[in-house]
Amino acid sequence: MRKKSFRPDVDAPAWKGGYSPYDIIKEGTIALVVILVLTLIMAVVFGSPDEKAITVKTWSNADPIDFATTALSELNGTSVSAAYGAPYNNTPGASQTMGPLKLEQWVGVRIPINSAKDFVISPLKSLPDQPVLDQQLKTWSAASTATKNTWLKSYAKASTNMKIVKGQVVINATNAGPVPVMINDLTQMARSGALDQALVTGHGFYTTDYTKPLLFLADSQYLGDLAQKQHLTGEQWGMMNETGSYPGQAWLWLYTFWYQIPPFNSSSSGDALVFATMGVLSLLLLFVPFIPGLRSVPRKLKIYRLIWREHYREIEKV
Amino acid sequence: MSTSEIDRQWTTRLRRRVEGKLPPEKLLPDTQPTYVSSWIYVFGIATMCSLGVVIGTGCILALRGPQWWHGSDYGHFINSMHLWSVEIFFFCMVIHLWGKFAMAAWRGGRALTWMTGVVTFLVSIGAGFTGYVSQSNFDSQWISTQAKDGINSTGAGAYFNVLNMGQMLMWHIVLLPLGAIVLTGMHVLMVRIKGVVPPFEEEAETEVAQ
Numbered sequence: 001m002r003k004k005s006f007r008p009d010v011d012a013p014a015w016k017g018g019y020s021p022y023d024i025i026k027e028g029t030i031a032l033v034v035i036l037v038l039t040l041i042m043a044v045v046f047g048s049p050d051e052k053a054i055t056v057k058t059w060s061n062a063d064p065i066d067f068a069t070t071a072l073s074e075l076n077g078t079s080v081s082a083a084y085g086a087p088y089n090n091t092p093g094a095s096q097t098m099g100p101l102k103l104e105q106w107v108g109v110r111i112p113i114n115s116a117k118d119f120v121i122s123p124l125k126s127l128p129d130q131p132v133l134d135q136q137l138k139t140w141s142a143a144s145t146a147t148k149n150t151w152l153k154s155y156a157k158a159s160t161n162m163k164i165v166k167g168q169v170v171i172n173a174t175n176a177g178p179v180p181v182m183i184n185d186l187t188q189m190a191r192s193g194a195l196d197q198a199l200v201t202g203h204g205f206y207t208t209d210y211t212k213p214l215l216f217l218a219d220s221q222y223l224g225d226l227a228q229k230q231h232l233t234g235e236q237w238g239m240m241n242e243t244g245s246y247p248g249q250a251w252l253w254l255y256t257f258w259y260q261i262p263p264f265n266s267s268s269s270g271d272a273l274v275f276a277t278m279g280v281l282s283l284l285l286l287f288v289p290f291i292p293g294l295r296s297v298p299r300k301l302k303i304y305r306l307i308w309r310e311h312y313r314e315i316e317k318v
Numbered sequence: 319m320s321t322s323e324i325d326r327q328w329t330t331r332l333r334r335r336v337e338g339k340l341p342p343e344k345l346l347p348d349t350q351p352t353y354v355s356s357w358i359y360v361f362g363i364a365t366m367c368s369l370g371v372v373i374g375t376g377c378i379l380a381l382r383g384p385q386w387w388h389g390s391d392y393g394h395f396i397n398s399m400h401l402w403s404v405e406i407f408f409f410c411m412v413i414h415l416w417g418k419f420a421m422a423a424w425r426g427g428r429a430l431t432w433m434t435g436v437v438t439f440l441v442s443i444g445a446g447f448t449g450y451v452s453q454s455n456f457d458s459q460w461i462s463t464q465a466k467d468g469i470n471s472t473g474a475g476a477y478f479n480v481l482n483m484g485q486m487l488m489w490h491i492v493l494l495p496l497g498a499i500v501l502t503g504m505h506v507l508m509v510r511i512k513g514v515v516p517p518f519e520e521e522a523e524t525e526v527a528q
C-alpha cells in the first residue's frame with residue numbers, strides 16, 4: 001500500500017542503514033580555517049582593483065569637446081538622460097515594457113531630472129558675480145521655446161567644428177543667442193571642479209546621493225570609452241569583469257548571456273525582457289520541488305549515483 | 319486559572335509546537351547516516367564558512383568607514399579579502415545548489431530547505447550587487463550607470479535607486495546581510511531538524527513500476 005503511493009521525487013525513503021561517527025564541529029572548524037587560508041592566499045596573490053572614480057572635472061579636462069557636446073545635449077534634450085522617461089522624466093514612448101506590463105511607466109516620475117535645468121542652468125545660476133553670464137541667462141529664460149530651439153539648432157550645426165583654444169570653447173555659430181556663453185561657462189565651471197560640487201549639493205551640504213553627476217557622466221562618450229578599455233561593456237560580458245581583468249559578478253553569467261542574443265539585444269525593451277526572463281527562471285528554481293517533470297530530472301540524470309557511489313556499491317555487494 | 323486557559327495561551331501553543339523538534343543530539347549530531355560520505359557535503363559547510371569570512375572582513379571595513387580602504391594599504395588588503403571571500407562564497411554556493419539539485423534534496427519534506435536556499439541565493443546576489451555599486455570608485459560608477467536601466471525597466475528603480483550611493487551602501491551593509499544571515503540560519507536549522515536526505519531507493523522504483 002505504502003509503496004504504491006510513494007512518489008520518488010517528493011518522498012524520501014526511511015533510512016534503515018547504519019550510522020558512522022561524524023564530528024560536525026571539527027569539520028566546521030577545519031572548513032573555516034581552509035576557507036580563511038584560501039582567502040588570504042588569493043588576496044595576497046591577486047589583490048583587488050580600485051580604479052579611482054572619475055569626476056566631471058577630470059572628464060572636462062581630459063576631453064573638453066566631449067564635455068561641451070554632452071552639455072549641449074542636456075540643454076537641447078537629446079541626451080540619454082534628457083529623454084529617458086520614467087523614473088526620471090516624462091518622455092512618451094521611452095519606457096520599457098514587459099508585454100502588457102508597463103511597470104516603468106506606471107510607477108511614473110519618482111526621481112525627477114530635468115537635464116537642461118539640473119545639469120546646465122541651475123549650476124550656472126549658482127556662480128556668483130558673473131554679470132555677462134547673468135545677462136545671457138536672463139535672455140535665455142525670457143526667450144520663447146521656438147527661439148530657444150533656433151539658437152540650439154544653430155549651435156548644434158556649428159558644433160561639429162568646435163575647438164578648444166586656450167581652454168575656451170570656440171565655435172563659429174551665428175544666431176545661437178546665449179548658448180555659446182552658457183556652454184563655454186559651464187565648461188569652465190566643470191574644469192574648475194565647481195560643477196561636481198554643484199551637482200551633488202543640490203540637496204544641501206550633506207549628501208550621499210550621486211544620481212545627478214552619474215547620469216550626466218553616463219551621457220558622455222568619455223565614460224563609455226574608458227569602460228571599453230577595461231572590458232566592461234555589455235557586449236564584452238562586462239558584468240562578469242571588474243577593472244583590470246578581475247572577476248566580477250560571474251554568477252550573473254546567465255543574466256548577461258541574454259543580452260548577447262535576440263530578441264533581447266535588439267528590442268527597445270531589452271532590459272525589461274531580460275528581467276522578466278530571469279524572474280520566471282528564478283521562480284522555476286524556487287518551485288522545482290513542486291513542478292512535476294522538472295523535479296524528476298535529477299532522478300533521470302543519475303548524477304546522484306556518482307555522489308552516493310559508495311552507498312550504491314555497498315548495496316550491490318549485499 | 320484552569321488548565322484549558324493555559325492550553326489556549328499563544329505562548330503555550332508555540333512552545334508545544336517547537337518542543338522536541340530540535341533536541342541537542344539533532345542540533346549537534348555526533349553520527350551521520352553512512353551515505354553522508356561525499357565531497358559534495360563539504361560545499362554547504364564551505365558556503366557557510368565563506369559567508370562568515372565575508373561578514374568578518376566586511377565588519378573590519380565598516381570599522382573605519384566607507385572611504386578608508388581607498389587610502390590605506392591595510393584597508394585595501396581587507397578589501398581584497400572581502401572580494402575573494404565573496405568569490406569563494408558564490409563558487410561554493412553554486413556547487414552546493416547544483417549538488418542538492420542532483421540529489422533532489424527537497425525530498426521527504428525538505429522543500430522549505432530548498433526554497434530558503436534559493437531565496438538566500440537571490441538575496442546574496444543582491445548583496446553582491448549592492449557591494450559592487452557602493453565601492454565609490456570607477457567600477458561602481460560604471461556598474462551603477464549600466465545597471466540602472468535593468469532595474470528601472472522593472473519599475474523598481476524608482477524606489478531602489480542604484481545611483482544613490484548612500485542607499486546602496488545601507489542595503490549592502492545592513493538590510494541584505496541581515497536577510498542572508500537570518501535565511502542561512504533558518505536553512506541550516508531546517509537541515510538539522512530534518513536530517514540529511516537519504517539516497518534514491520532504486521528497487522522501490524522498480525516495484526512501483528511493475
Ligand code: HEM
Nearest residue numbers: 359362363365366415418423432435436438439509514515
Ligand atoms: C548562503 C547560502 C547557503 C548556505 C550557507 C547553505 C548551507 C547549507 C548547509 C550547511 C547544509 C547542510 C550540509 C549539506 O548538506 O551540504 C545545507 C543543506 C541544504 N541546502 Fe544549503 N546553503 C546555502 C544555499 C543553498 C542554496 C542556494 C540551495 C538550493 C537552491 C540550497 C539547498 C539546500 C538543501 C536542499 C539542503 C538539504 C540537503 C540535504 O538534506 O541533503 N542551499 N545548506
